[in-house]
Amino acid sequence: MNPISRREFVIAGGAVVSQIALGQTGKPQLTAGDVVERIKKNVGVPWLTMTVDHLVAGDESIPVQGIASVMMATQEVIERAAAEGKNMIVTHETPYYLHQDKTDDIRGNAVLQYKLDFLKKHNMAIFHFHDHWHAHHPDGIAQGMMKQLGWEQYVDDAANPKHFTFPGTPLAKFAKDISDRLHDHNMRVVGDPSLPVRKVQTSWGNCGREAGIPIMSKPDVDVLVCGETREWELVEYARDAVTIGQKKGLVIIGHVLSEQGGMILCADWLKSFITEVPIAYIPTPEPFWNPSHPTKG
Numbered sequence: 001m002n003p004i005s006r007r008e009f010v011i012a013g014g015a016v017v018s019q020i021a022l023g024q025t026g027k028p029q030l031t032a033g034d035v036v037e038r039i040k041k042n043v044g045v046p047w048l049t050m051t052v053d054h055l056v057a058g059d060e061s062i063p064v065q066g067i068a069s070v071m072m073a074t075q076e077v078i079e080r081a082a083a084e085g086k087n088m089i090v091t092h093e094t095p096y097y098l099h100q101d102k103t104d105d106i107r108g109n110a111v112l113q114y115k116l117d118f119l120k121k122h123n124m125a126i127f128h129f130h131d132h133w134h135a136h137h138p139d140g141i142a143q144g145m146m147k148q149l150g151w152e153q154y155v156d157d158a159a160n161p162k163h164f165t166f167p168g169t170p171l172a173k174f175a176k177d178i179s180d181r182l183h184d185h186n187m188r189v190v191g192d193p194s195l196p197v198r199k200v201q202t203s204w205g206n207c208g209r210e211a212g213i214p215i216m217s218k219p220d221v222d223v224l225v226c227g228e229t230r231e232w233e234l235v236e237y238a239r240d241a242v243t244i245g246q247k248k249g250l251v252i253i254g255h256v257l258s259e260q261g262g263m264i265l266c267a268d269w270l271k272s273f274i275t276e277v278p279i280a281y282i283p284t285p286e287p288f289w290n291p292s293h294p295t296k297g
Contacts, residue, residue: 029064048131056095064087070090072092073095077284078124092130097112139160139161174197206228223251
């Protein structure tokens, strides 16, 4: 008989805990559909039909034993949720490598199939919760990132926590403070390290040329902080702006770390109207490692 690995044992243990928990209270079991309906009811904005926010794994009838709030439903994160007995995942980003959750072009791919088989085996549901969390007042991701970074004292408008005023902190120290708080080993910065940072605008997640250049062009914005962008577009615009003498800076955090604070907040928000099952935030590790910091996370 082949020995079971520690990883397999932990995952199997989580599945057993989930099965034991079924039906013990005698009360109607909370389902994935119930969770989705409560999210719709409590998010505070009209629910749109043209959106990516829907169940992308499992179905509405799945009995929920626990809920994990995550930034990205990677295979590693899914396995951890299963091991903790949480068979419903509320994820900000797609588990299927494309924002619209389409998989037709990679149907049969071994990596995708492994993930799908794992979800089915462990009777798991995944709810993609992106558009309406951003539409929440205030934006759930922006509010969560403000809290994670400790920027409450610098926000210009708490109802729209994307604009901040700092006391002229040098760009190098400003970026280092972000890196330290987020444990970011792969941040990239464009601009003079000594630039006094006063006016900051954030664009968490992806910030393309179309949105980024207008932001950086504002006379009252010294630094744009974003998650990711195309290097040949916004990065090169920022470099040219600095070269011609504009006092500008661009801080690129990485997509996962730039929105993760919003899903920490989401876990607490879910607890305010779902009390039947355990709810926890599960972090998504930073995907890259730096040769200077060869340990992830």
